Amino acid sequence: MTDDDRTVLAAEYVLGLASPADRAQIERDLDRDFELRRAVYYWQDRLFPMTRLPDPADPSPALWPRIEKSLQPAGEPARPGWWESLALWRTVTVVALALALALGVRFLAPTAAPERYLAVLQNDQKTAGWIVEIEARGRVRLVPLAATPVPPQRALQFWTKAPSATAPTSLGLVPGDRVTEIPAARLPALEPDTLFELTLEPETGSPTGRPTGPILFVGRAVAI
Amino acid sequence: MSDTRDKTRDDFDYEAALAACARGDRYALRAIYERERRWLMAVALRITRRRELAEEVLHDAFVQIWRKAATFDAALGSARGWIYTVVRHRALSAVRSSARVVAVDEEALVALADAQAAWRAGEREIDAGALAECLGRLDDQKRTCVMLAFVDGYTHEELAKHLDAPLGTVKSWIRRALLALRECLA
Numbered sequence: 001m002t003d004d005d006r007t008v009l010a011a012e013y014v015l016g017l018a019s020p021a022d023r024a025q026i027e028r029d030l031d032r033d034f035e036l037r038r039a040v041y042y043w044q045d046r047l048f049p050m051t052r053l054p055d056p057a058d059p060s061p062a063l064w065p066r067i068e069k070s071l072q073p074a075g076e077p078a079r080p081g082w083w084e085s086l087a088l089w090r091t092v093t094v095v096a097l098a099l100a101l102a103l104g105v106r107f108l109a110p111t112a113a114p115e116r117y118l119a120v121l122q123n124d125q126k127t128a129g130w131i132v133e134i135e136a137r138g139r140v141r142l143v144p145l146a147a148t149p150v151p152p153q154r155a156l157q158f159w160t161k162a163p164s165a166t167a168p169t170s171l172g173l174v175p176g177d178r179v180t181e182i183p184a185a186r187l188p189a190l191e192p193d194t195l196f197e198l199t200l201e202p203e204t205g206s207p208t209g210r211p212t213g214p215i216l217f218v219g220r221a222v223a224i
Numbered sequence: 225m226s227d228t229r230d231k232t233r234d235d236f237d238y239e240a241a242l243a244a245c246a247r248g249d250r251y252a253l254r255a256i257y258e259r260e261r262r263w264l265m266a267v268a269l270r271i272t273r274r275r276e277l278a279e280e281v282l283h284d285a286f287v288q289i290w291r292k293a294a295t296f297d298a299a300l301g302s303a304r305g306w307i308y309t310v311v312r313h314r315a316l317s318a319v320r321s322s323a324r325v326v327a328v329d330e331e332a333l334v335a336l337a338d339a340q341a342a343w344r345a346g347e348r349e350i351d352a353g354a355l356a357e358c359l360g361r362l363d364d365q366k367r368t369c370v371m372l373a374f375v376d377g378y379t380h381e382e383l384a385k386h387l388d389a390p391l392g393t394v395k396s397w398i399r400r401a402l403l404a405l406r407e408c409l410a
Contacts, residue, residue: 008398008399014309017398041297042301044309045302045305048302049356050371051263056262060279068250068254215237215240215241
């Protein structure tokens with residue numbers, strides 16, 4: 001295929017002029033044909049301004065709930081690995097505890113719920129930018145690995161969401177270049193896989209109580 | 225629309241949001257939806273011409289964006305461009321059988337240039353002025369083909385009928401228009 005042919009093919013695909021058969025073929029080829037993929041991305045960005053020609057229109061308020069319902073067919077996302085199953089670990093802990101009692105072992109600390117967690121927060125380039133250290137009965141420390149620049153009239157907001165929670169909880173606005181410490185008691189829940197994230201919000205924080213701005217860094221807690 | 229709202233939209237990091245979708249963060253998908261829904265609805269409505277069908281398109285497209293977020297290649301282009309391709313293709317699939325009669329608005333090119341300020345987007349600036357200028361340099365038929373195909377979802381056959389020109393001629397106009405656009409946009 002010549003460069004011109006590829007350019008036209010990719011542009012016609014983006015425009016929507018490719019026949020259904022061609023379109024299906026292009027979509028199969030996109031995975032393995034880097035040049036074609038590059039050409040498609042080129043056109044979808046170059047032609048993008050035309051998406052602003054039709055007058056904006058509001059979809060019905062019922063649309064988002066319907067979309068959200070379709071995201072996961074059966075409630076909570078499936079947990080892929082047995083090692084991630086909290087129920088299993090509870091069982092293991094109970095069995096270990098019973099065994100320890102039966103054997104007259106008095107030192108039970110190693111089988112208790114984890115006391116410390118660590119989360120590495122990464123940006124979308126998978127670069128680590130922040131560390132969150134959590135002591136279950138102490139403090140949450142949010143430590144920057146490098147300063148995160150915050151534009152004027154904006155603020156960094158720190159959020160947490162346990163896997164069992166339905167919505168993230170704000171842990172407040174934080175400076176982009178210093179350690180922030182928060183009492184662990186402020187966390188609504190602390191479990192393995194608890195999500196921590198930093199979003200860019202208006203200067204006075206999210207007006208809705210939920211993240212509204214871009215997620216700058218995100219990561220999940222692991223017990224240590 | 226106020227400056228503040230424009231600013232908020234411009235500051236939004238679509239690439240980060242799509243990456244978060246790939247990690248299973250519904251709030252990121254919601255954030256994309258909240259920021260783009262009126263424009264995406266506009267695009268889907270213009271192609272489908274029916275509200276309920278346009279909403280069906282948006283529904284299916286967002287489920288697809290959610291499932292395929294991991295396939296987005298941030299090294300090659302913008303997340304917003306990728307999202308609109310998903311939505312436009314959904315809309316086109318939904319209407320490909322029905323006939324539509326639409327005329328290209330003469331003021332569309334002017335609107336395109338004027339709209340430039342509305343979507344300056346950080347390092348991934350999309351230059352509407354350049355596209356408007358390059359479209360403006362094409363002859364009328366070629367420009368009409370490109371714009372009717374993109375904005376209204378016309379097929380080759382519909383373009384041929386609309387312009388009262390043979391199908392082969394329309395196809396060759398489009399090929400030449402696209403190569404000219406690439407050269408002009410370079």
